[in-house]
Amino acid sequence: MDKSWFDVQKKTAGVGNKELADAIGRDRSIVSRILKGEVRFDLDYADPFARVLGVDAAEILLRAGAPIDVVPPSNARAVAFEGASLENPAGNLPVWGTGLGAAREIDGEAIEQTDLNTGEVLEYVKRPSILKGKQGAYGLHVQGSSMHPALPDGEMVAACRDMPLAVGDNVVVYLRMSNDDDDGAVARAVLIKELVRRSASFLELRQYEPKMDFRIPMSSVLRIDRILTRREMLM
Structure with missing residues (x-):
């Protein structure tokens, strides 16, 4: 987590942790812990953070330490499971x-x-x-x-x-x-x-x-x- 980069972007955009917290529906204290690397950065935070800071979501993911290749298409459901069935193949x-x-x-x-x-x-x-x-x-x-x-x-x-x-x-x-x-x-x-x-x-x-x-x-x-x-x- 590149906290110094996020601090610069917040200052440039004229926003604080409260605006980031409101964007993701979390408490301001959690945003502070996220930016310190104490709480996991959820993939879904990238787009709201990007909108508030006025930067690209891919840059948010990069600075947060998330691999870019895991970003789903904009119309994808990140938590949709594939292969739903009433059968139980090994490992399901x-x-x-x-x-x-x-x-x-x-x-x-x-x-x-x-x-x-x-x-x-x-x-x-x-x-x-x-x-x-x-x-x-x-x-x-x-x-x-x-x-x-x-x-x-x-x-x-x-x-x-x-x-x-x-x-x-x-x-x-x-x-x-x-x-x-x-x-x-x-x-x-x-x-x-x-x-x-x-x-x-x-x-x-x-x-x-x-x-x-x-x-x-x-x-x-x-x-x-x-x-x-x-x-x-x-x-």
């Missing part, structure tokens, strides 16, 4: 069933949840190359508008159990059930949110509609799976 990715769940009350606020059924495979889709050999990978459809525009309602995403987590990642948080034998392999409520902070005692998450940060105790969390970025889906 299962897409689990989801539905909009009952809201979970946290600090007096209703937080949107997703019902995830790991026993219901809707289809099998082509596995992104970055997930080859990973047993804990799966696809799901986003339900509801709480993560719009980062994760729109109905968008198919891929998640994986055994990938490192970083602040700014979108994640699937499995909430612990009362059953002591709970291993995550049942129908359950999950939270699909952005990771803000993780400590030994709590997990801090962010949603966008309505915009708010909230915490849940780690004792309520069974596991956290990372959602792949659009760039990773194309690799």
Whole structure:
């Protein structure tokens, strides 16, 4: 990430991190971390950044350290999976069933949840190359508008159990059930949110509609799976 170049372009265009954040529907603090190289640069940020800074999207990708040859055509759907089928040729990715769940009350606020059924495979889709050999990978459809525009309602995403987590990642948080034998392999409520902070005692998450940060105790969390970025889906 060439932060000094971005600083020059912001000064030339007369804009700051707020304008970049508004363009991608993220918080200004996340843009600051992106430009410092602390948070992954998503492929979808290139066009909005280019519009705000008045430069070419290819230059944005180059300065952000992204390979130019992964840029999709302007009419492409970056997260569209190919080869959807009810059959499961070796290596394909299962897409689990989801539905909009009952809201979970946290600090007096209703937080949107997703019902995830790991026993219901809707289809099998082509596995992104970055997930080859990973047993804990799966696809799901986003339900509801709480993560719009980062994760729109109905968008198919891929998640994986055994990938490192970083602040700014979108994640699937499995909430612990009362059953002591709970291993995550049942129908359950999950939270699909952005990771803000993780400590030994709590997990801090962010949603966008309505915009708010909230915490849940780690004792309520069974596991956290990372959602792949659009760039990773194309690799």
